[in-house]
Every structure is written in C-alpha cells, then in structure tokens.
Amino acid sequence: MHDINVDFFETAEDCPCDILIEGLPGVGLVGKLATEHMIEELGAEKIAEITSIYFPPQVILEDCGVARLPNNELYRYEDKKKKLRVMFLIGDFQSATPEGHYFLTETYLDIAKKFGVKRVYTLGGYGVGHLTDKARVIAAVNDEKLKPEVEKAGAEFTESEPGGGIIGAAGLLLGIGKRMDMEGICIMGETSGYLVDPRSATCVLSVLSKLTGIKVDTTKLQERAVEMEAFVNRVKGAEKTGSEEELNYIG
C-alpha cells in the first residue's frame, strides 16, 4: 500500500474526459448531494477507487455489516448529444491532515490531466450561519476570464465572500489546477451550515447545468429539500417559545 492508492477499473480504459466535477463532503453536504445526484440520474460508471493513509484510520460499514476502507471514487459519464465527457469525484472523507489535502488534490489533478480534462468544477456549500429562504449561488474561478460565463449561468462574484477563502479540495483543485493549466470554477450554494441542504444542492446544479449544458432531473433532490423543510418547520413550531436563533444550532 502506498500513501495514496488509485485502483482503476476496466471501465477506465480508453475513456478520455473533458471536465471534472468534484463533490467531496463539506459544508451542508451541498457539493456531495449535488454530485451524487448527477451520478445517479445520469447513470455514470465507476472507473476508480482511491484509498489513502490521509483518510481517517477506520472502515465504513455498508450493506448491513460489510466493511470497506474509506475511499474517494471517480465516475465517468459521456453525454453523446453534447459530446461532453465528464469525470466525477466523490467520496467518504476529505484528508484528515493539512498536507494530505495537497497530496490528494495533486493526485486527482494528475489523473484528470492524463484523461484529458481541461476544466474542473468544484461544488460546495457556503455557510452563512442562519437559515435562508432562497439559496444564492456564489462562485470563484482560477482565471479572471472565466467570470462572464459563470455570472451568465446565475452565480454571483462578491468582493467579500467567502471571507476566509475556500478550504479543502474545492479550493485546492482551483489553486493547484491553475498551476497545471486547467480552468477551475467553484460553485457554492448559500446554506445555513447547520443542516444537510438539498435545496442549496438543487440551486448549485441549476447553475452547473447552464455552464455544462448537462440537464438532470432534480425531482428527487427537491423532494428531499421539501422533507428537510418540513422537518425544520416542525422544529420551529415545537420551539415557538424559544427564539429563532436557537434553531441555528440544529444539525
């Protein structure tokens, strides 16, 4: 076992890709929900599994008691009409150490480069610390020239958001990507930061769809959003005597 193991499946053979879409776990699981939804709706095919000493030292249980190492996974989908070939990156965890983020991100970009990827989309949530009615979508790019098309697709660029930069893979894929001559666009859905947020994921997908031309049916995501909102409203009702602020600590 190396520090980072990439196990390619047979499905990975001879399959160039044009873009990479990343949705690893982060604020409100917005990027993860959005990317997993696309993979499922489009029927993308798994092409690789990545395990690493940089992930937490544990196993994940699935299928009622079957253990596997935590991993990150690559999927692939070819939109024949649009002639667009997409690589997806999802997973259980991001790196457990600061340096690991750098090493893993580089590995992902090395693979992407080898498959021909020219542009990277990273999807995530932008935590604002309070419940919001309508999720704005904000963006960052690794090249000024990418801004017009992103704004046209409905995302905002603001001077001060997110204030602390973009942490983890969603940020580093843009930063290290630039060094490797890949365009990078990060699309962040506004979210409370306290709850898993399928509504915000839907908004992110809407912007991504305009940028890539790939349409996915978001009915299931919207249903999950409705369920989540019903849950929040029940809690709000139950907590009528408390202030609205308290609600922020749910999740």
Place this chain on the structure above:
Amino acid sequence: MHDINVDFFETAEDCPCDILIEGLPGVGLVGKLATEHMIEELGAEKIAEITSIYFPPQVILEDCGVARLPNNELYRYEDKKKKLRVMFLIGDFQSATPEGHYFLTETYLDIAKKFGVKRVYTLGGYGVGHLTDKARVIAAVNDEKLKPEVEKAGAEFTESEPGGGIIGAAGLLLGIGKRMDMEGICIMGETSGYLVDPRSATCVLSVLSKLTGIKVDTTKLQERAVEMEAFVNRVKGAEKTGSEEELNYIG
C-alpha cells in the same frame, strides 16, 4: 531503529498459521480482555515483539520498576486436535497518529500473510453509552459471503451499528485485509463504553469459539465480570439519590 521494528523470537521459526486473532486496546478493553484470556488459557507462545515510533514516546513499567518500550506482541498456538494454528496480536497501545494505524496494520497483515494466515478475526467492544444487562454481540465482515457462518455463531449484523464505522486496527485489518485477499471478521461485544467489561469479553469469546472451534475455559473472565458487577452495584447503591444516568460516567 526503523519506524516499525519487528523482532521475531526463535519460536517463530517454521510455524505457519491459519488465522489471526487481534485484541488490541479499545472500547471497554473487550477485545484485549478476550484475546489475553485466550493466550493465557491456551498457553500460546510469544513469537514476536513490535515496537514503533507510532506508539506513544514513553516506557511501560512492570515487575516493580523494570522499564520496557511499549509494544505490540504476536503469540502462536497450535490446536492439534482441530489442526488449527492461531496467531494472536495484542499490545499496550494502538497507534498514536492516524497514518500510524495504516502503517502498523499493513505490517501486521504482511507478517500474517507470510505465515500463511487466510482469515483475520478482530475482537472489540461496541459502546452504546449506557449500562446493559445482557451483552449482544454484533459483527462486521469484509466479504458478504462470510455473514451466514457468523450469524450462525450468534452475532448479529444490523443496518445501523456501529454508526461511525470501526475505528483503528479492528477496522483496518478488515479493510486492508480485503485488499490482500484475507477474510476478515470483526466481533464486537456491546458494552457501556465507560467500564472495563469482562462480561462483554466472555460473550465475544463465546461467538469466536463457535466460529473457530477452539474452546477456552472462561471461568476466570466470568469471575472478573462478577467482581465488576458487584462494584457497579455498590456504586449504584451509594448513588441512590442521583439519577441512573450519572452512573454512566463511571470509569
């Protein structure tokens, strides 16, 4: 000194093994109690000591003031009737760093593989956060096909337990073991998580015995369990004025 030192004893020569049983320290010391009890009852022989920079930087004192490096140890036992040869793994500590868990587990599996081990049993506790009257035993495997025999031996597989996966060697031996073509079965005794739990260790041994065919007399473990329960009852009596929940914080 290397990052991980394996010092084999002469007893290690020419001694193939069929299975590995791991009982490093963890929740309720369930796995450690169970494995140490087996080693003692069966008179297993020490074949190796492992020291490492991944263990805490200290010495352990034993025999009234004699210091030694913290280590993990391998023992071996041959059940001539059952024609089963067993390697045991116990020790003072697990890794002090996340990456160390991966490196140490790999080392253990490399050794096991070289000795011919085909299957790994990892023993541990599953903390439920409250005192329990009767210890359920739950299990995880690294291959779906292993489930029937484990269920037959009395362990349960449940959809949601343990929720956070299995941390440390007990988990990684299954995860990395799978990659090295070794069967892996983790047997976890339900335990409060607040107390050393010989009762739970007895339950784990009972399941393991059915799986391996190796019988050990558990009288001594049961005596320790009775002592521990008497202690808990004394505390309960003394705390009659407090709520039962408070009891959870003992240990």
Place this chain on the structure above:
Amino acid sequence: MHDINVDFFETAEDCPCDILIEGLPGVGLVGKLATEHMIEELGAEKIAEITSIYFPPQVILEDCGVARLPNNELYRYEDKKKKLRVMFLIGDFQSATPEGHYFLTETYLDIAKKFGVKRVYTLGGYGVGHLTDKARVIAAVNDEKLKPEVEKAGAEFTESEPGGGIIGAAGLLLGIGKRMDMEGICIMGETSGYLVDPRSATCVLSVLSKLTGIKVDTTKLQERAVEMEAFVNRVKGAEKTGSEEELNYIG
C-alpha cells in the same frame, strides 16, 4: 509539486541582493504592514512566489472571486544612490506545522544566500497585552557585535523581553541564518497584541530606515494609524461604563 515550490519570475535573473527584509504575518501584523508599505512605496518588483504543503490547505480569494494558492513572495528593490539591493519576503501565512517553519526558513535562507544576501532583517510585533501610547522598539540579533549599531538606530535590548523567545520565521531566520554565516537583526515594535497596529509598524520602519539608510514616506501608514486610533477612541467612548481592561479584548 514538491513540498516547497519556488517559482522565480524573469525579473529574478541576474539580480544580486545585499540584505533580506522579512515581514510575514505575526503579532499585530506589525512586520507585514511595515514590509508591505516599503514594497509599495519603493515600487519593489516581485521576483518569486513560493507555495507549499506547509501552508494551510485552501485558496485565497482576490479580485472579487479569483482564487489562488496561499503563498509567500519575494520582491526586490535596488537603491541606486545607496548602492543597496534589497530582497523582501512577505506572504499570506507562516507554516501550519512546527517542522514546516524550519523547512520554509531554510528555503528562504538558501535563496538569499544564492543571491548574495549577507544580512537579514526580520520585522515583527511584540505583544504586551495592553494598549500603549508610544511604541517602544526592541530588538534581537544573532551576533553580539551587531548590538551597538542597532541601539544607535533607536531599538532597545532588554534582559527579559520577549520572555518566550521569538516564534516563527522572524526568529528562525536569525537562528538558522547564524549557522549559514548571515547576520540577523530582528526589530520588534511594541503593540497590544489585540489590534492591527500601523503605529507600531511606523516605529519599526523608523529604526530600519536608520539601519539601512533607506528612506520611505510613511504618511499612508501614519494615516492608517490615526484611523485605527480614532476607532479605538470611539470604542473607548462607547464603553465608558465598562472598565478599560475590557478594551483589551477588541480585535
């Protein structure tokens, strides 16, 4: 990508330097403010960017949504009258790990040495824990023989300040610099430690100016100091009912 990447610009070619002035982020941002101010006023030219796995795993956003890796930067300025060639070191962060500080500092000194640098000035703040009216400047050197000229320039050497030594690049550049035969002088402006302190940066620059002979107009820094003091006074007014101590926690 290596653990530390140094990307030189064309401007770096054939440009020997005599001294290095360091102003990475630290207490009160005193060193950073002072060094950035010099770079701006003198029109120093960027000659290199340094990225590293030792910096936090994130991107910085600038120009309204354009992401870049966090970095440290080298600038160069030639004072033709004084025949003094200066290398500046500034940046977003210092190392995120203890060892990283050693590795990064060594890299900076290796570069400096190659460019011909004989002396290193490190600029910083010295936090005293309370607001001060007039910023004293204290100093440390890596060779006893440097003390007279530093005292003549207006900095004090005291037996007990700073008590805990000098943490990070400002300290290590002196310590490792000594091993590489480079003179090292650390100039620290007294500051509360709670607020960004342009006043203290002005005092540091005044001492540095006497030491190097390089004059910079500090009007802009002094304007920022006046703004900051007006802000502090407004807070003091608003908090008249509270004790002066509370003020210490601003920032």
Place this chain on the structure above:
Amino acid sequence: MHDINVDFFETAEDCPCDILIEGLPGVGLVGKLATEHMIEELGAEKIAEITSIYFPPQVILEDCGVARLPNNELYRYEDKKKKLRVMFLIGDFQSATPEGHYFLTETYLDIAKKFGVKRVYTLGGYGVGHLTDKARVIAAVNDEKLKPEVEKAGAEFTESEPGGGIIGAAGLLLGIGKRMDMEGICIMGETSGYLVDPRSATCVLSVLSKLTGIKVDTTKLQERAVEMEAFVNRVKGAEKTGSEEELNYIG
C-alpha cells in the same frame, strides 16, 4: 540542515565516556536542575550542540537580546580519581512531536555508544499532585539485575509508581538503550508537579552520587530550595483564608 544536527566541538575529540547522565526539562525541572548543577560544580566541558526540526520553531534569547536556535547539549567531565568519564545531556526542550522523541533519543544513544557509554542515568521528577515535606526518590531500570545497587543507593522501587510509565527522553533512553545493550537507570524525585523543585533535585543528586561515586557540593541547590520554600510559606500565609488545596495550583 538535517532533521537532527549534531555539531561536535573540538573538545569532543578523543574523549571516551563511561556513563551518560540525562537531565532534559520535565516535571518540576528536577532532572534539569540536578544535571545543570553537576555540570557547573564539576566544570564539565561542552562537547556538542544538537539542533532539530523536532524542537519548537523559535529562537531563545540570551545575553540580553542575542538569539540562538533551541538546542540540546552534551558536556563531558572526567573524574580522574574515580577514573570515571561522564557525558551529560541537557537542553532547552524535549521534542515537540511524539515521533521526534524516538528519533532524538536514538541519536543520543548512537552518540553515547560511539563514545563508549555502557550505562545511562536519566534524572527526573515524579509529580504527586500535592506539596510534600520530604522528597522520596523512586527509580526504574531497564534490567532487573540493576535493582539491588539502586536500592542500596537509597531509591525505592514500587509496584505502582509512576502509574502511567515514564514519558519522554527519561523513559525512552532506558527502553531504546536496552535494545542497544546499555544499562539504564531512571532516578525520579518526588515533587508536587506545580513548582520548580530544587529540594527534589538535591535528593536525586544524593542517590546519583552514591551510584556513581561522584560527589558534588549541593550548597547552591539547597539555598535555592530554601528560597523556594520561603516563597511557598509566604503564599501559604497570604492565602490563610483559602483552603490548602488552592495552593496546589501555584506555578
């Protein structure tokens, strides 16, 4: 610069040693006080300085503003009457990381071995959590056969102290020393753990003196002990209204 740098002085040439005495910083600074006192009283000569990325990333200030890297130092003393040659190990810090402790200890033992050292004495404090009138001295060894002479010199071996083993260099020098065929004896003075304790250091020296035959005048240490005790009594007087327990938190 390597991870660990050992710079030998000319004084190190052709100077075999029989024993190593370690007194790095630890509980109550007992070992450090004892070892520094010996070096001073005996006029031992510095033979090496050790710097390392495993020490904290800072410089130490001495001589009123002169900075140097934190280090560990080796001294040497030859007792011509006793025909005993002693190497001393003291320093500013122990390792800042767990693995660093292992790497540094190995380096020290490699050097000691090369100089001919056959036995290592490590000196330290044993924190009991309350003020004590008379400092017991307890001990640990890395070989059962060393116990009689240590007991004869006035140190006790107890079944349960120190409960958590011996942390850091004082412990690892015994543990790794054993692996390198060096005898190891750790002498620990009982101390509160809250205060620098020259009284306990005197008691440790008394035992060490009987073991090595080296006599040092402890008048200065005893004077410091008297000063410290006067300080404690003043605090006790001032705190008459508070409970004695509160006193434990001094220092």
